[in-house]
Amino acid sequence: MIYAKRILAFFLFAVFLMAILLAASFVFMPKNNMSEFGMEEAQANGILGEKENTIDVLVLGDSESYSAITPMQIWKDAGYTAYVCGTSAQSLNYTSVLLHRAFEKQQPKVVILETNAIYRKISSNQAVGTELANYFSVFQYHNRWKSLGLHDFTGKAKFTWTDDYKGYRYRTKVDPARQKEYMKPTDKAADIPNLNIQYVREMKQFCDENGSRLVLVSTPSTVNWNFQRHNGIQKLANDIGCEYMDLNLMNDRIQIDWSKDTRDKGDHLNHFGAVKVSRFLSEYLKETGLLTDHREDPAYAKWNDSLKKYETAVEKA
Amino acid sequence: MFSLTSYFSVEYLVVLLPLSVGLYAVLPQKLRRVSLLLSSYVFFWAVSGKLIAYLLFSTLSIHHIGLWLSSIQRDCDSLVAASPKEKRKEIKAQYLKKQRFVVAFAVMVHIGILLVLKYTPFFAGNLNTLFQVFRIPVTLAIPSFVLPIGISFYTMQAVAYIFDVYRRKIPADRNLLRLALFMGFFPQIMEGPICRYSETAEQLWEAPKLRYQNVTFGVQRILFGMMKKIIIADRLNLFIKNVFSGYESYDGFVIAVSAVCYTIQLYMDFSGTMDLVIGSGQIFGMKLPENFQRPFFSKTISEFWKRWHITLGAWFKDYIFYPLSMSKPLKKLTSRARKRLGNHFGPLLAGAIALFCVWLCNGLWHGSGWNYIFFGMYHFGLILAGSMVEPLVVWVTRKLHIERSSFPYRCFQIVRTGILVCIGELFFRAPGLRAGLSMFKRIFTDFSLASVQDQSIFTLGMDKHDCLIVLLMLIFIFIIGVLKERNIQIRERIAAKNVVVRFAVYYALILSIVIFGAYGSGYVPVDPIYAGF
Structure with missing residues (x-):
């Protein structure tokens, strides 16, 4: 009897705890997706402010993704709407969260996963932390206790803001790469942590179930990429039946000039490199035949406004 | 893996x-x-x-x-x-x-x-x-x-x-x-x-x-330890790192504050870990020895080391101090010194030799660096000086009609001991002995309150809110310390309350860690400091 009582007490304790955490999460969740409201990774979360079912291409990944892919160039070239949900040092557990979050309002036909994140080890602390934050946002936004207002206790979250650059981070600095011959052929394949393989598998399955095509893309980087890594991803792509493009091996088409197109010695591309990669991706997306050109569609007029702002900034630079 | x-x-x-x-x-x-x-x-x-x-x-x-x-x-x-x-x-x-x-x-x-x-x-x-x-x-x-x-x-x-x-x-x-x-x-x-x-x-x-009670008491102790570590020690980390790694850029006041913060961090990290360790043991029904007994209530450095890292001090006492002071050569020295220097200073001489060995080992145990040896010698000097001047202090306080057991005098002793401990920890944390000496010197030669006036001190890794939460938590831990000093068994009292109160205590502990914990983006948790020793 006493055991049954204790088990019941423990169960009640857990239920109340979850209720309290849910209530706290409601209070601590930013009520808007702008960084001024406390939203973390606001640029990546700008997708939450996009009109429902208007995004054609979702890009996920770490800093390589938001440095190498500029959605406005794709819009300008092909009229497809892309959004980069890239964050610094993104690990796949968070990638998975962003993927699911994006699909709550969007139905992108193509999902591009930049492959550098696939090699990033995920600690258990990180994995559990991200998972907890996904269910109870108080774990992610707990630090907002410093700026809580009355509205946080009563108001509902309304995500109205979106990024005019669509997650892309515009950088024009040039810092040439020294190492240019970084893709020396080899048969060796770099090891991918098992947990990461599992995450990619789950993402593939999720995309399949939602009628999206998952494409693995390795954007050019002399610092982060090599042939062993290429082989590792190729093997993974073959195993899960996924398309893979290594842009590091396609420079005859992309024409990255490592003396001009990188901002930090080959680690990341700058804007000039990003334009080249995005033009290539526009062509690729056209070839898939999956997407429609929305440039003349009035429902997408805001994208043309964003393009104007983007081009003004680029011209100024 | x-x-x-x-x-x-x-x-x-x-x-x-x-x-x-x-x-x-x-x-x-x-x-x-x-x-x-x-x-x-x-x-x-x-x-x-x-x-x-x-x-x-x-x-x-x-x-x-x-x-x-x-x-x-x-x-x-x-x-x-x-x-x-x-x-x-x-x-x-x-x-x-x-x-x-x-x-x-x-x-x-x-x-x-x-x-x-x-x-x-x-x-x-x-x-x-x-x-x-x-x-x-x-x-x-x-x-x-x-x-x-x-x-x-x-x-x-x-x-x-x-x-x-x-x-x-x-x-x-x-x-x-x-x-x-x-x-x-x-x-x-x-x-x-x-x-x-x-x-x-x-x-x-x-x-x-x-046993149910062991499990609940163990979990409570673990939560209390997490609170100390995650809310206080980790929150102080960025400020301490910034100041100690670039002390040349900061004035004496900032350095003094960082020494106090490091002492608090070290205590919260180590005693918080001990709470977690002892709590883990308690879940299984094991009673592990306590390592801390509210050290910042100590009136002397000697007392401080009986309340801080108790098991290390006891080990040095039992396996270095006593064997050395009971050895034949030191016994002989004591009896000779007693004849020449009297009953107070005579035994002190042999004791000092044993004490020197203990503190040399203590310093070295904490790390292989001259700053650690200095740390050991600093405490050796303080304890020895404390013993030597004790008769003088008794004489002076009697002449000045100061009651040594009075509350103000005890407060003075506690504050004085705290300051001496913070100075020692400054050398302990400094990146080398030279840096420690330079930091200590700056406290006096470059003292300025400019960083408070222009509020730049709040940009070094801890803003005003961080300071406030650390202060509140320290008051909370101080109150618990006072209750324990008065031998009030807090956990037993909570256990005797009804289920609503008990649940509320758990929820308060958990929520305080979740909300006020220094984790996630913008924070770097402090590495387990004592695991490296």
Whole structure:
């Protein structure tokens, strides 16, 4: 009897705890997706402010993704709407969260996963932390206790803001790469942590179930990429039946000039490199035949406004 | 691969500890002890991998050496019993010599491994400096070794075991598994407390049934430790890192504040870890020795070290201070000094020599660097000076009609001790002795409140809100400290309340950690400071 009582007490304790955490999460969740409201990774979360079912291409990944892919160039070239949900040092557990979050309002036909994140080890602390934050946002936004207002206790979250650059981070600095011959052929394949393989598998399955095509893309980087890594991803792509493009091996088409197109010695591309990669991706997306050109569609007029702002900034630079 | 770096990790708190408790709960007594040993080795492997070989070697060697000593003692006893009275002393002396040889051998092996792994780079580096000074064209290669986790802690347990067997305080243990569990019990292997065989071996081996009250008290203690570590120690980390790594850019006030913050951080990190360790042990029904007893209520430095890292101080007292001060040469010195210097200063001289050795070892135990040696010598100097001037202080306070037991005088003593401790910790944390001296000098030569006036102090890693929450938590912990000083059993009182109050206490602890904890983006948790010693 006493055991049954204790088990019941423990169960009640857990239920109340979850209720309290849910209530706290409601209070601590930013009520808007702008960084001024406390939203973390606001640029990546700008997708939450996009009109429902208007995004054609979702890009996920770490800093390589938001440095190498500029959605406005794709819009300008092909009229497809892309959004980069890239964050610094993104690990796949968070990638998975962003993927699911994006699909709550969007139905992108193509999902591009930049492959550098696939090699990033995920600690258990990180994995559990991200998972907890996904269910109870108080774990992610707990630090907002410093700026809580009355509205946080009563108001509902309304995500109205979106990024005019669509997650892309515009950088024009040039810092040439020294190492240019970084893709020396080899048969060796770099090891991918098992947990990461599992995450990619789950993402593939999720995309399949939602009628999206998952494409693995390795954007050019002399610092982060090599042939062993290429082989590792190729093997993974073959195993899960996924398309893979290594842009590091396609420079005859992309024409990255490592003396001009990188901002930090080959680690990341700058804007000039990003334009080249995005033009290539526009062509690729056209070839898939999956997407429609929305440039003349009035429902997408805001994208043309964003393009104007983007081009003004680029011209100024 | 499952790997572990801290007790405050998901791997420990969500995986290893609950699994160990679950396994322990469902097994019969005989297997419970095996499950504890298994969990301990899984823990060690998860932290240090193959370096578990060092722990296994230490365990096997003290098992063997203990039995060796025991057999010598048995031979001695039977021979003494069978010998005439006049021969007994001679036989005892002969066997004592043998035992001392075995103990010396054991100490050399265990302390030798510790010295080689931990101090070779320090000694080699200093030798190279000496060679340079004397223009000797020799440069020693400086090796670097990967240390198994907790080597300083379990080595001290091993040495204590050997000494206790030698002193016949405990019998040598024939049971290898019991000894292995005593050496490697996972909650205490990484940061202590340094347990004695007589304190923990039997209760660990007994492996009592899980009890509801033990589990709840253990969980409460773990939550309290998490609060100290995650809300306070981790929150202070960025500010401390910024100031200590770039002290040249900050004025004396900022440096003084950082010294106080580091002292608080060290206490919150280490005592928080001890709460977690002792709480983990308590879940299994094990009573591990306390390592802290509200050290910042101490009135003297000597008292401070009886309340701070208690098991380390006790180890140095039992295995270095007493043997040295009871040794023949020091006894002789004491009696001679007593004749010349009187009853107060006479014994102090021999005591000072033993004390010097203790504090040299204490400094070196904390790390292989001159700042650690300075840290040890600083406390040696303070304790010795405290003993020497005690008669003078008594005389002065009597002349000034100051009541030494009065509340204001006790407050003065507590504040004075706190300041002296903070100065010591400044040298302890400084990146080298020179940096420590330079920081200390800046407190006086470059003191300015400009950083408070222009509020720039709040941009160094802790804003006003951070300061406020640290202050509130410190007040909370201070109140708990006062209640404990008054011997009020807080947890027992909570346990006696109804379920709503008990639940509310748990929820308050959990929510305070979730909301006010310094984790997530923008925070870097402090590395387990004492695990590195």
